[in-house]
Amino acid sequence: MKSLRTLRQAAAIVPIAMGRGKGRSRQALAERLGPLRGASTKVAQLLSARDGEDAGRALEPLPLARLLPVMRAAAPTLLGDGATIGAQGRRASLGQVHRAELSDGRDAAVKVLLPGVESDLRSDLGLMGWVGRRAGRRLRQRFDGVAVDDWIAALGDELLAELDYRAEAEAQGRYGRAVSSLPHAVVPAVIVAGDEVLISTWEGGSALADAVAWEPDKRAQLGEALTGAILHPMLTDGLVHGDLHPGNVAFREDRGGEIVLYDFGATREISLPARQAWRALLRGEVPAWDALLTLGFDAERLAPLRDRLDALAALLFAPFRERNATQIDGAERRARADALLGEHRMVPRLAAPTSAIPMIRTLSGLFTILGHLAAPMELWRVFDGADAPAPALPTRAPGKHVAPALPARLLVRSFGEDGRGVEIRLPFETLPDLEDLLPDSAREPIERSGVDLGALAREAFARGPIPQTLFDDVVEGRRVELRVIEA
Incomplete structure (x- = not known):
């Protein structure tokens, strides 16, 4: 089933990404990708948004029975006996939302991750990188091809971050407080947040x-x-x-x-x-x-x-x-x-x-x-x-400023108003040797901050040869970014 899903994605993306099938291409691509999960639905969502449409409204939701055990395990008191959960949910790209009356009587929205969505998402990102490397040849000839890799890697980082419902709940609370002084803006209040379930007030x-x-x-x-x-x-x-x-x-x-x-x-x-x-x-x-x-x-x-x-x-x-x-x-x-x-x-x-x-x-x-x-x-x-x-x-x-003292296989540039920030782009093949390749001036401050570069490199290598962000943080007053590129 996984291989069939991947073939369906490739069949939908490749002709349009390669510049064939204009006219209704955006609509056709959205229709073909929408029923799939993970990044595919996110792409469909972005495409349909320009037309003022919500791609989620056309998606067939998963049966409540598949999601109910996860919901109840996350909030047994609120979603146990006495709670009523609507059978018809609303699908999104990475999750599904059901309206519920909690056991304490509150009207709530219960958002739950789709089963297996993280695996689907990582598979999708690999496919998008594969398509991008082929469809982006003209871009790579006209521009710095690494910029395309950076955007693909950043998109992957953003999508994977959306799987963290605890972080989302914190952001939702902060955003709600930020708009609290505005008379015509509403943000649902968070009730409970877990690894796979986020419960908010129904708005x-x-x-x-x-x-x-x-x-x-x-x-x-x-x-x-x-x-x-x-x-x-x-x-x-x-x-x-x-x-x-x-x-x-x-x-x-x-x-x-x-x-x-x-x-x-x-x-x-x-x-x-x-x-x-x-x-x-x-x-x-x-x-x-x-x-x-x-x-x-x-x-x-x-x-x-x-x-x-x-x-x-x-x-x-x-x-x-x-x-x-x-x-x-x-x-x-x-x-x-x-x-x-x-x-x-x-x-x-x-x-x-x-x-x-x-x-x-x-x-x-x-x-x-x-x-x-x-x-x-x-x-x-x-x-x-x-x-x-x-x-x-x-x-x-x-x-751009390229530091000549760094190994030739690493692409390095400084950035920021004072030029102190450093961005290091690592070809995928260099990951096993990362700790040896990085100069002491970059490696030692990162390690002193408590980061295990070897573990990061192994995790990135296991994800495969796709553009991805390895490290992005301020270290001893200097912004350091390590990004993995294709080759």
Whole structure:
């Protein structure tokens, strides 16, 4: 069954990834990948989100009987005798949600991991790496192929992190506190969190597909509320939702108009300098080039677009900068952006650091949903009092620095405003010799921090030759990133 599933995935992905079958290709791919589990459904979700659809609504849920033992083992008191669990669940990419009345009478949402999903996910990531290596040949010829590997590895890291329900519960609680001062934003409260089950208060609402038919004034109010619920936590607390799409937001027409946010497995925290840089970029308070370099974008890759970045930022972020900004249809905005980017359409993504992926995904999802709500909105209000004025941002010198003292088989570059951060890219074949290959200046501080490099290398080697992050942390005041690449 596993091999059959893998063949079905490859049959769905390869023709489209290789550039064949345009027209309905995005819809066809979403339809073919959606019924599978793991990363396949996540890809389908990302593809359908642009069309304002929730891929999860079309998925057939697993029978409750398969999930019930796990649920009850995680919360025997709340989900034991006296509890009522709805038989019809809602499938998502990695889990399934059932509405329940707990034994104490509370109305709750019970989220449970799909059986075997971690194994499926790791298998999917291996397949995506295989397809990416073949479909990405043109990209690799035009750009630094390692950048493509970095994005695939970071995507894998993000998806695997979404399996940690305890971490998700903590992020959900923090996000709820961050939006508690906003009158029209709701985050379900966590009741119980375990390894495979997360129980939250039930907070219902209408889907985007229903909300788009409401009166323009109501849609505008909901769009402004959603924008505040996404940008206010980022500006004030450094919290980025990370996975905003139509399936993770609900709309309430009554109660003065409210939005409900779900799913905080991809929520990440960003530093104060990063949040200031994003604020400055969204508001147009500094040149886009300066803001992007402060965020860690690669100057060498970004250089072909340097003279167009301000115009591009003005096009994308006009609603955040101007009162009564002209509303531009999503398709028209993409067309104008493509015209500005020209042959460098992939440059912004390949120049972006992987740490920017959650914010890029979040902003992309926000723009998509606002485009479907299609009503005049005053989004500039979100920034009123949300943060102190952004300071002037230092500009990082262009170019990469390669440390000549390191072994030739390791690719190394410095990054950060002061150039002290170091990124080491390890060909997969070097993992068995990692401890011998790393110079003492990199190895010793990592080991002093309590990290077992040998164990990390063995675990990465066991996962197979796929791009992956081995280590990413601040060690003795210096950011150190170890990334595994294909070869």
